[in-house]
Amino acid sequence: MHELYQNTREELINIWKLGLAAVLSAAIGLERELQHKSAGLRTNTLVGIGSALFMLISKSGFFDVLDQSIVLDPSRMAAQIVSGIGFVGGGIIFKQQNEIRGLTTAAAIWLSAAIGAACGAGLPILACITNVFYFVAVLICPFLWRSLGGRFHARDEMGISTVIRYRNREGGLQGLLQEIQEAGFEVRSVVRLERVDTRFRFSTVGDLSADVETAEDHIFDAYLTVHGMNSLTELFHVLSHLEYVISITVTTSQANLSGEV
Known part of the structure; x- marks a missing residue:
């Protein structure tokens, strides 16, 4: 009975981690969606959930096969997420005439993956703070730049x-x-x-x-x-x-x- 309680408790914690990853990455995706970008709510949410799930699998998915002769390195999964998400971000960046477009959206997807991985790794506070920093960068910083207008306008x-x-x-x-x-x-x-x-x-x-x-x-x-x-x-x-x-x-x-x- 105690073992069942422990398993249920761990599953609920994992579900909470997935849910937090979904909410935080969806917030980033919603901002991109409102900006009419190609990778919006669905893409960022799926990237965040997927990254969190990969981290949970890496941390907890192999307990049934572990013994003294098997050594696992959960950090490998995080490294694979970083390299794998680069293919998704690379497909969003494109050149139109002399302008490069999609850099911010690609960076947002990369950040969604990092936030999802942090949630899966059991770092919810770090994930939430990172999410706040994202909105500071994409919403508040441009507003501050525009408000300085007269001082830097000549350099725009x-x-x-x-x-x-x-x-x-x-x-x-x-x-x-x-x-x-x-x-x-x-x-x-x-x-x-x-x-x-x-x-x-x-x-x-x-x-x-x-x-x-x-x-x-x-x-x-x-x-x-x-x-x-x-x-x-x-x-x-x-x-x-x-x-x-x-x-x-x-x-x-x-x-x-x-x-x-």
Whole structure:
């Protein structure tokens, strides 16, 4: 009877560990789900539960075969969880144009596995504190960064929409793009329109690495999207000093500058 009580008590403790792993990892998954990420509530919950179960198996699943000649190392299972979860996280990270996406979601899955393993290993307080630190990192830290706004805003990378009217001289658009890049900005997209008899016609769309043979007095409008760490006024200043530039309109979500040169 006493042995039955002990077994039941151990099973209830193990169920509690699994339940705690499910709750903590589900909290992480819910935050990812609300951010519309690919790996959300279900993925993180399953990773946490699975990691906890593996740890419980490693700790308690072989008591019936143990004897003096058999030595077990439960830490091996934790090492395998760390390496195995890397395949799941690696499948979430992908590159889109010049941006890397999915890093935070992959790290969240990795952390869910660690929290689940901690629950399975019998470290509930450590698992709960780690969960709190996760929400501090993904919710409170970005809020604090945004609240500092004015001090660090100049160092944030900005997406800038630019419309430049220029004469086809001194290298044309190629020279214009080179000046923008030398000023510390990266050109993401370009569309060029040629002005003919006050009407527009498309001359080139997309990649403008090749020059179009036109008369030097032809006027073009270039629509550019650029990204950079420098300020809006710096870009306007660089472009306004080019002799063949007629007018400039530079726009971000925070400001708008326009003028004729």
